[in-house]
Amino acid sequence: MQLQQKILRLLVIAGAAMLFSSPAAYAKNFKMALGDAQGGTQWELGTKFVELFKAKTGGKHDIKMFPNGQLGSEQDTVNDASIGTLDFSVLAINNITPFSPTVGTFTLPYVIQSLDEAVMLTQGDVGKELTDNTLRDAGVRIIGWAYSGFRVLTNSKKPIKTPEDLKGVIVRVPKNEIMIATYQSWGINPTPMAWSETFTALQQKVVDGQDNPYITVHAMKFYEVQKYITNIRYIFSLEPLIISESVFQSQSDDVKQAILDAGLEATKHSAKYLAETEDSIRKELSEKGMEISDPADKEKAWIEKATKEVWPKYYDSIGGKDKLDRVLKLLGRG
Numbered sequence: 001m002q003l004q005q006k007i008l009r010l011l012v013i014a015g016a017a018m019l020f021s022s023p024a025a026y027a028k029n030f031k032m033a034l035g036d037a038q039g040g041t042q043w044e045l046g047t048k049f050v051e052l053f054k055a056k057t058g059g060k061h062d063i064k065m066f067p068n069g070q071l072g073s074e075q076d077t078v079n080d081a082s083i084g085t086l087d088f089s090v091l092a093i094n095n096i097t098p099f100s101p102t103v104g105t106f107t108l109p110y111v112i113q114s115l116d117e118a119v120m121l122t123q124g125d126v127g128k129e130l131t132d133n134t135l136r137d138a139g140v141r142i143i144g145w146a147y148s149g150f151r152v153l154t155n156s157k158k159p160i161k162t163p164e165d166l167k168g169v170i171v172r173v174p175k176n177e178i179m180i181a182t183y184q185s186w187g188i189n190p191t192p193m194a195w196s197e198t199f200t201a202l203q204q205k206v207v208d209g210q211d212n213p214y215i216t217v218h219a220m221k222f223y224e225v226q227k228y229i230t231n232i233r234y235i236f237s238l239e240p241l242i243i244s245e246s247v248f249q250s251q252s253d254d255v256k257q258a259i260l261d262a263g264l265e266a267t268k269h270s271a272k273y274l275a276e277t278e279d280s281i282r283k284e285l286s287e288k289g290m291e292i293s294d295p296a297d298k299e300k301a302w303i304e305k306a307t308k309e310v311w312p313k314y315y316d317s318i319g320g321k322d323k324l325d326r327v328l329k330l331l332g333r334g
């Protein structure tokens, strides 16, 4: 009997050792948070990633997606992933900047001016460096990118063409210093607010406007509470897919590779999706009654004020003026 008990104990210890040395050998249901509702670029990247990841791991693992801020504000999800209580999150880059200031390079106004530039920067050395910095600063690993298009300004009050037209309009912005400073350069103090609270605030007229890409405006049904769109192109919205670094490191090599490969493929899919979808979504928004207009004078006043006043304020936080100069040179504007 004593011998049997010893064998049993040894078996339990061996089992536990196997369990903890290769936890990912067991099927796992991961959780993925998304700030946006279903149907936008975050959802498209997320669903593609899940489909690819499941295929690459032979259907052994699954990922359940929680759209529309169900798991908390986008900034909360960075905290949760950082401490390992959340596995994945798809969120706007501007909601990572407070945790890792150098990614502010991608939210400085009027730096990225097209989808091609966005792809080139995120997929090249700059993207790699900012991804490494995010890992170091926030404990989360960027494994994919949703390309969401330019953030356009929406509001419920009046057509806006010039920065002066913003007077009297209360605009919600993410809790992001660069974006706050940008509206200040245009002459107003915007209202910083979590994304998860924005629809209700627009609906209840706590704020009059906000900015986000067409596809996001559509996915969030903002056409129900906003009338006017101004095609400002101050930020090209990038929405990374992040994984908690502690969750990533606890996976087997095969699963890690599946995560990285699925992230890359889903990123390519996202660029294609934006190029194929943005125009028809814009038309749909206009059919739903939104009035879309361009800023006056090819956006000259908006660009001048923002670049002149905002860029120098953030040289230090992005790691020095050199960092921005390098990006502009890469984009052929240096």
Ligand code: MLT
Pocket (backbone or CB within 6 Å): 035, 036, 074, 091, 092, 094, 095, 173, 174, 194, 195, 211, 212, 216, 239
């Ligand atoms: C924000 O405005 O906070 C975000 O850009 C929204 C989003 O993630 O789509």
